[in-house]
Amino acid sequence: MELKVSVKAPAKINLTLDVLRKRDDGYHEVEMIMTTVDLADRIDLIHLEEDRIVVDVSEGYVPNDERNLAYQAAKILKERYSINKGVSIYITKNIPVAAGLAGGSSDAAATLRGLNELWKLNLSLDELARVGTEIGSDVAFCVYGGTALATGRGEIIKKISSPPPCWVVLAKPPIGVSTAEVYGKLKVNQITHPNTQAMLKAIEEKDFTKICAQLHNVLEEVTFNTYPEVKHIKAQMERFGADGVLMSGSGPTVFGLIQKESRLNRIYNGLRGFCSNVYAVRLISQHHS
Structure with a gap:
């Protein structure tokens, strides 16, 4: 079994952000075009024999418990696919926190992609994105990366071609x-x-x-x-x-x-x-x- 996987978690920016209406579920119906930039956190996932999730973060002010979206990503996959091993998640933060750049969502998405590899789950990006929607509105977009049109509360993703380099x-x-x-x-x-x-x-x-x-x-x-x-x-x-x-x-x-x-x-x-x-x-x- 592979013992360690490292994944990049890039930041996103909004080229457009529109709010269409307030929904009955309390969320807002949005329509936005997002794209990723090469400012990225790094997620190191290390296999643990004991059945637990450990999160360690390079910045002390980022939570390392159930409030952390990467922790939530690991917990959902463990429970859904009956994984009885554990994982140590080390997050090297480069994306500023509470910044409008989806740093936490991207960490969660990178954790989903990395654990898919570490735990040999063979899930498609579409399946990982569906799991991501249960964690946060931007996680599905971050699973795919690149450039996309996001609708619904942000979780319905349509991939589009990329803008010219700049x-x-x-x-x-x-x-x-x-x-x-x-x-x-x-x-x-x-x-x-x-x-x-x-x-x-x-x-x-x-x-x-x-x-x-x-x-x-x-x-x-x-x-x-x-x-x-x-x-x-x-x-x-x-x-x-x-x-x-x-x-x-x-x-x-x-x-x-x-x-x-x-x-x-x-x-x-x-x-x-x-x-x-x-x-x-x-x-x-x-x-x-």
């Missing part, structure tokens, strides 16, 4: 944002909706300029009103010359798409002047296999 600068202010709080303050009947179809067409045509023009997140205004520093980061990123700028998820991370590498350093260094968590990364085009 640089992505991510900047996160030193605050955490509660997704539930942001959705709670959203007035669905007062929002301007993104043109999701126009974004899908721009991506299909690999038209970088049109992609930048169609970036839209209906949660931005809510987060900006509560946390003005997020609005300030977006304004600075635009001023420094990013081609397209948007807040990811419920925030507070803001990303800028940049086509020319010559502009990258100026934007990155400019943001580093007043924001400690700044990353320059690339889009990841391929889906997980």
